[in-house]
Amino acid sequence: MLTSLMRGTTALVCLSLAMPATAQDSDPGFLGTLILTGGKRDLSFGTALSRTVVGENEIMDRQASTVAQLIDSVPGVTLVNGTTPQGSGINIRGFGANTTFGSDQKIAIQIDGASVGSEELYRIGTQLFTDPLLYREVEVLRGTIGSFAYGSGIVGGVVKLETKDASDFTGGVPGFGGAQTLSFGSNGSAWVSSTNLAWMPTEGAEFLLNYTLRDQDDLKAGDGTTIGNSGFRTPSFLAKGTFTFGQDDAHSLMFSHSSTVADDKDVPYDQFVTTADSFGRVDRLTETTQTAVEYRFNPVTDLVDLRANLSYADQAIDSDYIPGSSPLEGTPSFPFLLETVNADQRYETAKLTVTNRALFDTGAIAHDMLAGVEAQRRIRADNTAGSAPGGTNDRFALFVVDEMSMGQFTVTPAMRYESSSIESENDLAGVPDTYEKDALMGGLALAYDFGVGLSVFGSAAYTEGLPIIDDLGTSDTAQRRIGMSEKSNTFELGAEYTSTDVFANGDTFTMRGNLYRTELSDITSYTVAGSTATELDRVESSGIELEASYGTASGFYADFAGHIGEGTEFNPDGTDATWRNTPSDRAQVTLGRKWEERLDLSWELIHAVDRRDALGDDLPDSTVHNLRATWTPQAEGWLDGSEVRFGVENALDTDYVGHLSSPSRKAPGRSFNVSFTKSF
Template identity: 80%
Template sequence: MITPLLRGTTALVCLSLAVPAAAQDTGDPGFLGTLIFTAGKRDLTFGTALARTVVDEEEIQDRQASTVAQLIDSVPGVTLVNGTTPQGSGINIRGFGANTTFGTDQKIAVQIDGASVGSEELYRIGTQLFTDPLLYREVEVLRGTIGSFAYGSGIVGGVVKLETRDASDFTGGVPGFGGAQTLEYSSNGDGWVSSTNLAWMPTESAEFLLNYSLRDQDDLTAGDGETIGNSAFRTPSYLAKGTFTFGENDDHSLSVSHSRTVADDKDVPYDQFATDGGTFGNVDRLTDTAQTVLEYRYDPASDLIDLRANLSYADQVIEYDYIPGSSPLEGTPGFPRLVGTVNADQRYETTKLTVSNLALFDTGAVSHDMLAGAEAQHRVRADNTDAGAPGGTNDRFALFLIDEMTMNAVTLTPALRYESSRIESENDLPGVSDEYAKDALMGGLALAYDFGNGLSVFGSAAYTEGLPIVDDLGTSATAQDRIDTSEKSRTLELGAEYTGIDVFTQGDTFSVRGNAYETALWDITSYTVSGSTTTTLERVESRGLELEASYGMDSGVYVDLAGHLGEGTEFNPDGSDAVWRNSPADRVQMTLGRKWEDALDLSWEMVHAADRFDAMGEDLADVTVHNLRSTWSPAKGLLDDTEIRFGIENALDADYVGHLSSPSRKAPGRTFKVSLTATF
């Protein structure tokens, strides 16, 4: 039954802007025919039932974020968990993803140029989205299940897609050399960044890009002046990418990209969520993450063929060495087991091939945008039993079909995914099988109606299953139950939007989009009853309302708004219930700004969060944070082709702990940031 929170959502109106900034992106699987409208800093997507937010290259640079997680926590329903370092930060969407114990619960998917990353359940480590924001031209967040069927199974929170930069971004798409150099400094933690892009297009059919970024930060300071322990890091990153087009009318293209980020941390806490060594003590830790992607595209002059084959390989290595004397348990009977845990190295390798085709065709009065594809994935995890991470392989095969059917004002989009999985243990586990198999059929249906006057309404229903993973291997009765069970969930969504020009005054643009969702999760294997390590929850239900809006005037004044209201409940087998421990906070973010054409952009961002609690479930006070930003792009003189950015984050030096974060890990206090980007 749909809750009152979902009812009446179609009364929401969305008004939008003057000129479409972009049309459909044919590289986005399914839900095509999208228009993107811009009034303020952020593009808003219309014409689809999909809850989709895009953070583009300009906003990536404006936000001056240290991690990708910091970059997207402005999206409605997204929570940044423990997020001041690349290793410790986690991404939670609609109450799923990173939690207070693991960096992921398998209910969000993260992809870099199509490569699947950050998907291991590592104890007290973040999502492993270990990379630098300046390597990317775009970060796309798909919320909920309905848009996930081209990317994986068991996705409840959503999908985070990162797209690396191209050489043509710097050469203007014409042969020659180009590039950019960015230098950035932040006062809190005495942090600095250098990012260098070198681009070369020898011909219109070939382009090459090299990026090297180095980010360095000391321990941060909270609003009360206290040092935030375990918040320093130094991460060199690089990206190498090449693209070739060939054939008649450049029908064929081939691109290859390789990105890598490394951190060599000395004498740091093993527990990335904590601010000191605690029980586990300190370690020397080397974290090395790399992704390699080869993509072939065949796009002839035919509506029936737009073929893509994406082959990716993701590799993450984490090496630990315990620092003697750093744990209070040293010398006790349980110490040898602890040392085995913190000295256990980890490695995760994922090889994936996805082949898909997008076809446009008509059947009578119905127009089809149909995406069909197949995916094969091979994941290998080195055995790390001492750290609670069993070794093994997971082979998966999937077929998916998404067909957007348009009939005048009605758009109906069915989506299907079939996936089979086979897990094989690396070790001989006594008394249990070494091989497990599972499969599932899942899908959804989205419906949208366009009234033709700017108003449209939409809704969707989706069902997915989370198949067992290598982490579920074990000899206990609990482990055996997990490895034989797939988690089930369904999500219902309703929403509306309206687009318009000259709404309040001549030349203004206004856009608003709202959608409500309700999710239920059962046959749970990921979460246990509070206080227990073996008894799983009976059911989890969550619901919320998301809102995005943008208003712009002809004078350059703009207002952006993003917000989320929600609640969740976890149900125990004994019939009792409690507040869902990973529920996102109620949050509203408003940005007031003005643009003077392309030369100057000044903005004031206010973020208010309520109904918050920390990782231990203790209530936190409401908090309001103010951020100031400016971007100056001189058009002449010595500073031509440069952009100068200045920002003040947490301008009033608020002292607070972030939602779902460890109680000891406070948010950073006032931080002044300045950056200079020169293009050539």
């Protein structure tokens, strides 16, 4: 199967397309040195890291209702359980959100540097609860090798979100600016209003306010049935300010605060299903806020580029059980169930990260070194639900990433040391109240540039997942888990090619592919199927990720993104099975044409095979077609500065269940979407 799919995918890659390359200042280390801008997607070149950037134009074109729904087009990324902010989750290379929790601690999510998510709340996918229209770009780093500046135990990857800036609307010059976006979707009678107000009083100061209100009724599936528990109403708010000052503008200070709220009445407690099950129904208020302050000192010297980021993330989920909604009322098991569904959850994460990027030479070796220190405190409020214990987790980390260039060779070692201390909020009878653990982890990336647009790269990375607050407890199982750290080894090998005038004068072609293999051992977060206390012995996963772009001078373009993978979970008794969270094999092709800055038309085809639902049952192959158009009027008057977007999602009204989703939660059927944006 893997070999035949590789042949088919290679044939598709030969059709894949990109637009001209542009350089971009990116993160230090091997986090990317050149961004190649394609029709819909930016590709990294000159890096050993699997990195994909979803820019603002694509965010607007896709008209997604959640960030998870937006980035599931990235190779190896799976959207788990639907298109609602509360129920959906992000899975990368088989790790992250799963069919039980919104997170398994193996991917990291950051908003302007603030760490969000990472709580194992039963049947609530609250890994990333926010609105896509607050952001100017979303960056997805796949695998472990690029994660050492962001955390420990990261196996799937990192999702980094950057909020919008006032200068995006003022053109970077003093004055007022802004934009108003109105959107409507036929499926679920969805509508969105997003207002941006920007002000730059001087060149050294800018302020932005954003208010977005998103509303959606229950969606319809491809067969016309209603997808229960799929409606929501979420107001979101963003305030951001940036100040630049000092000689040569060497100093800058950024402040951002964002918040999203949902007040749901009479909804199933289990966010992964469409109708209430034994857990019954609740009134649930969910509120997530992120605040970040970043100071940067970047004088005219290669040795200093200092950043200090202080962030605070807070998520509160208050649930009130609706009496009579559970069929288990009156049974012996109901009191424990009531503790779970009638609980108020809250966790707060405060973090300070200080880094410095230095450029220097030692003989024939040129260094691009990022060094940093990080301190973090996470507080989990106590409640009566045994599945969500209260406590405090203090962590301290040191990390360094040094990209060393020697002619056509680049060698990049990376290391991270992290210590963790967990203290229970309540006395744990018969067991310790405090637990400590530390780990040293790291990786090595190698790259060689042949100088003709072709380069090869490889990497090896080791990381450890330290115990978390959720592991607190007095049972033998809890004590075993909190005394261990999960260990992971990941190896990658790949190549990339970029050139111009490949098939015709003025065209550009970029292609990147990599193979990865990951082994997870000393497992504490996954149990043997049918057991709640016996952990898997190990998990092995591997795959191929392909991205490519091609563009012509006349405006024709095509993008390709694909993933082929397989995984195995091994039980302690020597038996094995297919890894339950393995991504499906998937190919996505976008063909389009641009007429300068006036019109962009595209057709997107997504074909997925080897799919399974949340219960592990096989699903048939699925093929989905999406059509999109962006019109930018070149006219004076009230149309000046406006953009009109039209899309048809699931154009053929295909009836299917998403990979790893609950069998009752079908994917949305056809929707006609239209949006109008007016800049001023």
